[in-house]
Amino acid sequence: MTPKTLYRKLVDSHTVVTLDEQNVLLFCDLQLMNEYTSPQAFAGLLEQNREVAMPGQNVATVSHIIPTHPVQHRVIHDSASALQASNLKRNCDLHNIPLFDTNDSLQGIEHIIAPEHGMIRPGMVVICGDSHTTTYGALGALGFGIGTSEVEHVLATQTLVYRLAQDMRIRVDGHLPIGTTSKDLILMIISRISAQGARGFVVEFCGSAVESLSIEARFTLCNMAVEAGARGALIAPDETAITYVLQRAPDIDASLRSRALAHWATLRSDEHASFDVEHYFDAEDVAPYVSWGTSPDQSIPITGTIPHAEGSQRARIEHALHYTGLAGGMPLEGLPVDHVFIGSCTNARIEDLRTVAAVVKGRHVSPSLRAMVVPGSGAVKAQAEAEGIAQVLIDAGFEWRQPGCSMCLAMNDDVLAPGQRCASTTNRNFEGRQGRGSITHLMSPAMAAAAALTGYITDVRKLGGS
Amino acid sequence: MTDTHRIEGIAAPLDIANLDTDQIMPKQFLRGIDKAGLDKGVLWDLRFDGEGRPRADFVLNRPEYAGTRVLVAGPNFGCGSSREHAVWGLQQYGIRAVIAPSFAEIFYSNAMNNGLLAVTLSETDIIELMKETTEGAAPMRVEINVDVMIVRSPRMTRSFALSDRHRRMFLEGVDMIGATLAHKADIDAFAQRHWGQQPWVRDVARRTKQRLERS
Numbered sequence: 001m002t003p004k005t006l007y008r009k010l011v012d013s014h015t016v017v018t019l020d021e022q023n024v025l026l027f028c029d030l031q032l033m034n035e036y037t038s039p040q041a042f043a044g045l046l047e048q049n050r051e052v053a054m055p056g057q058n059v060a061t062v063s064h065i066i067p068t069h070p071v072q073h074r075v076i077h078d079s080a081s082a083l084q085a086s087n088l089k090r091n092c093d094l095h096n097i098p099l100f101d102t103n104d105s106l107q108g109i110e111h112i113i114a115p116e117h118g119m120i121r122p123g124m125v126v127i128c129g130d131s132h133t134t135t136y137g138a139l140g141a142l143g144f145g146i147g148t149s150e151v152e153h154v155l156a157t158q159t160l161v162y163r164l165a166q167d168m169r170i171r172v173d174g175h176l177p178i179g180t181t182s183k184d185l186i187l188m189i190i191s192r193i194s195a196q197g198a199r200g201f202v203v204e205f206c207g208s209a210v211e212s213l214s215i216e217a218r219f220t221l222c223n224m225a226v227e228a229g230a231r232g233a234l235i236a237p238d239e240t241a242i243t244y245v246l247q248r249a250p251d252i253d254a255s256l257r258s259r260a261l262a263h264w265a266t267l268r269s270d271e272h273a274s275f276d277v278e279h280y281f282d283a284e285d286v287a288p289y290v291s292w293g294t295s296p297d298q299s300i301p302i303t304g305t306i307p308h309a310e311g312s313q314r315a316r317i318e319h320a321l322h323y324t325g326l327a328g329g330m331p332l333e334g335l336p337v338d339h340v341f342i343g344s345c346t347n348a349r350i351e352d353l354r355t356v357a358a359v360v361k362g363r364h365v366s367p368s369l370r371a372m373v374v375p376g377s378g379a380v381k382a383q384a385e386a387e388g389i390a391q392v393l394i395d396a397g398f399e400w401r402q403p404g405c406s407m408c409l410a411m412n413d414d415v416l417a418p419g420q421r422c423a424s425t426t427n428r429n430f431e432g433r434q435g436r437g438s439i440t441h442l443m444s445p446a447m448a449a450a451a452a453l454t455g456y457i458t459d460v461r462k463l464g465g466s
Numbered sequence: 467m468t469d470t471h472r473i474e475g476i477a478a479p480l481d482i483a484n485l486d487t488d489q490i491m492p493k494q495f496l497r498g499i500d501k502a503g504l505d506k507g508v509l510w511d512l513r514f515d516g517e518g519r520p521r522a523d524f525v526l527n528r529p530e531y532a533g534t535r536v537l538v539a540g541p542n543f544g545c546g547s548s549r550e551h552a553v554w555g556l557q558q559y560g561i562r563a564v565i566a567p568s569f570a571e572i573f574y575s576n577a578m579n580n581g582l583l584a585v586t587l588s589e590t591d592i593i594e595l596m597k598e599t600t601e602g603a604a605p606m607r608v609e610i611n612v613d614v615m616i617v618r619s620p621r622m623t624r625s626f627a628l629s630d631r632h633r634r635m636f637l638e639g640v641d642m643i644g645a646t647l648a649h650k651a652d653i654d655a656f657a658q659r660h661w662g663q664q665p666w667v668r669d670v671a672r673r674t675k676q677r678l679e680r681s
Contacts, residue, residue: 016656017649022629025649027656029667037549039499050643054657056669065497080497087499098675106678119674124667131548131572147550147576149642157646159653163575163629195484196542196568229542231571251673252666260666295484316483409547411493418516428546430488432511 003270005167006234007202010142010267014125016159026162029124029141031154032110033060033097035084036411037129041152042091052095054158059119060092061100063109064411068374068401074102081412095155108377108403111135111223111345115215116379118248122237122264127154132345132427134226138218139245140237140267142202145226165231166276168201169269172209174283179461181355182217183347183425183444185209186224187289187299189281195297199229201277204269209283210235215244216351223346224427227296236268288459290332291429291442293320298429299442302459306330323431324439332441332457339422340371340452341434342398342445344408347425348376350383352445357389359449359460365397366455372399372414374406398452410434423451470637473562473583473610475535477619478525479599485539486546487573491555504555530605538595539566543584544573553580563610565617567592578632581639585610585617585626595619612636 004012016025038060045052052058065081067074076082085102092099100107106117111132114120122140127133129151136143146160154160176185190197203225205218213221218235225233235241242264246252252260287301298320300306308328309317321327326335342348342356353375365371373393375381381403384390394400407414408426410433416422418437425448426433429440441457450460495507512524520527526534537556543566544552553576556564563583577584587595598621599606609618612633617624634640646653661668 014660016652020631023631025646025653027653027660030670036496040501040550043500048643050647053653056672059671059675078497084497084499098671100675117674117678119670121666121670123664124670129548129550131546145548145572147548147553147572147579149550149576149579153643153646156643157650157653158657159646159649161631161642161646195545196570199542199568199571229545229570249666250677256666260664263664295486315481319482409488409493411496428486428488430486430546432492433488436492436511437516 003273005269005273005275006140006204006236006267007142007165007167007232010123010125011164013123019161022163024162024164026125026160028127028154028158028160029057030114030119030126031058031151032114032126032128032133033058033151034063034110034130035088036064037148038091038151039084039087041148041155044152045155050156052097052155055096057158058097058155059114060088060097061107061110061113062088062102064405064409066102066404067412068404068406068414070399070401074402076102078413104378106378108380109345109348109405112349112376112380115139115219116248116377118245121245121249122241123267127160131226132223134230134233135219135223135345137222137225137233138215138235139241140235140264142232142234144232165202166200168198168203168277168279169275170203170205170279170281171207172205172281172283173207174209175212176209176283176286179446180286180288181444181446182213182221184286184289185283186221187291187296187442188286190224190228190297191289191299193228193279195227195295196229198225201230202232202234203230204234206236211238214351215240216349219349220346224296227427237264288444288447288461290447290457291440292324292326292332293317294323294429294431295320296427296429296442300332302333302447302457304331306332333459335457336368336421336455337423337441337451337457338369338420339416340369340448341407341422341424341426342372342448343374343376343406344426345376345405346427347445348374348380350380352425353380353384353389355445356449357392359446359463360396360453361392363396363453365452368455369452370399371397371452372401372407374401375403377403407434423448423457471611471613473535475562475607476531476533476605477536477538477565477599477608478531478534478605479596480525480537480539481596483540484542484545487544487549487552488546490544490552491549495555496549496551501554504551505558508555508559533560535560535562536608536610537561537564538592538599539564541567541589543569545570548572550576550580553577553582557582565592565595578635579642581636583610583612583636587617587624587626591622591624594622598622
């Protein structure tokens with residue numbers, strides 16, 4: 001038998017029909033939905049008088065437009081956004097689709113709540129009208145983002161007409177240096193292979209550095225693979241992944257466990273499987289990475305300097321520097337920020353918040369800026385409160401907010417003003433992403449915490465202490 | 467030849483690499499539950515200044531570019547967010563095709579699913595075409611013939627590739643869901659087999675939510 005990659009195994013095991021050389025009809029085990037990329041899909045179903053094929057394989061949450069003010073009962077004051085939320089509830093009720101509604105205590109960002117409650121299992125195909133669905137590769141599930149037409153297609157058929165991707169393998173060996181995380185690793189990888197370096201590929205991450213990451217750190221890695229253009233990201237599920245899933249999926253009880261384990265053991269690329277492209281990185285090369293431009297691939301180590309506008313990238317660099325108000329040759333170290341945002345599907349899990357708390361404990365946020373923490377979900381928030389982390393953050397001067405996507409894309413009322421500069425744990429530093437004319441510097445939670453304390457972008461490793 | 471088979475009109479240059487969907491359709495225009503009114507938001511920050519006044523120097527605001535039907539764009543066009551609103555908005559604005567060296571994957575699917583033609587040409591050809599758009603006294607016009615898959619500008623004629631499936635979708639406007647529902651028996655049989663092998667994925671969303679509500 002021809003050796004297969006993990007990606008091909010997942011595609012083959014979900015192929016209902018091969019449509020032609022490039023396309024298969026792919027069965028989708030789980031569809032996640034939010035309030036802003038699903039309404040037109042539900043409307044399309046209604047227009048055509050079609051049913052939802054398999055409602056129990058779909059779940060929805062109010063995530064993008066939800067306000068995050070620290071109040072008990074949340075009210076969406078913006079009328080258009082309120083309509084999106086009520087419309088989602090109406091659609092879910094009508095079609096019997098489970099929903100994490102606005103005031104559900106477990107509401108949160110789709111990519112946080114689905115895995116934390118055990119809905120993502122190795123070997124699944126998971127799709128969502130959101131590009132960061134690549135996150136689930138961390139558990140050996142093939143996840144990818146789709147548009148609203150395809151959301152409607154999945155609702156009506158639980159399948160997708162799927163164009164096959166090519167195989168890329170990215171191996172990272174060695175140990176991540178102290179003070180660096182998988183966020184720094186993925187920013188380094190994107191900066192080296194470019195914002196379209198993985199376009200057309202599903203990336204399998206492997207190597208000793210990847211294997212030693214926690215599941216939450218792997219989520220961050222796979223989440224941002226899409227910022228290199230990847231159509232999916234995968235990590236073969238190992239002991240760490242399986243333990244994570246079994247702890248959260250009590251329905252996989254003794255009667256099913258051995259079957260599940262046997263199946264999951266097959267979820268790895270065969271030894272001689274061939275990849276169309278392979279990259280190799282040394283984890284020792286990773287430093288705390290920070291973006292300087294308007295694309296995630298415009299990132300540098302905090303110890304480095306911003307590139308000069310020259311060579312083939314000249315126009316692009318000039319354009320980005322003009323927007324971010326920086327100059328080639330400058331370091332990012334010492335650059336004052338107006339805002340610190342800790343949140344998003346990339347970095348708003350409990351481990352991220354623990355990291356921030358460890359950096360800021362007993363210290364105080366600089367009076368020169370506003371710092372907010374938006375936990376990824378109700379469960380993360382409750383956990384942080386139970387562990388005392390929330391109090392550490394509040395005592396340090398952070399705003400402790402309600403869960404949601406918030407300032408990652410600023411669809412709610414958490415928006416930066418023109419010219420404001422933000423140290424952000426999010427995934428995109430696009431022009432205007434966090435508010436028109438605002439400037440985003442992507443970085444790890446530890447680095448954002450350091451910026452919050454000092455008031456400027458700085459190497460967290462210099463802070464010392466806890 | 468019907469209008470579906472041939473796109474002809476003014477081509478505007480948008481010489482920006484990685485033009486993301488946040489820029490093509492900013493957040494403030496994503497609050498609807500239908501597809502209406504998205505032409506207003508297209509490339510908002512590029513078209514309008516902070517006070518909402520048109521930027522006179524932006525190509526699509528120049529009077530001679532009124533009625534632009536084609537964009538000549540940089541690589542990785544449409545990267546970032548999956549928002550299909552970007553495609554709907556471009557179409558409502560009157561754009562029928564985008565010609566670029568490469569497209570982000572989700573954008574490409576969204577475009578083809580809606581009949582916005584995404585034409586990929588080589589980087590060299592795009593540089594030439596981009597140059598051509600800025601050289602004439604009047605805006606450049608292009609013609610794209612989908613039947614024979616050829617782009618023609620005053621100075622350049624190039625063929626482009628389109629998968630059979632996408633070409634058919636574009637020309638015939640296939641009802642994708644209808645076509646897939648013809649496989650309904652196959653899908654149901656597949657699901658039964660799949661759940662027989664992996665019972666833990668059946669109804670995974672509903673069962674999880676019920677468990678959470680009980681505890």
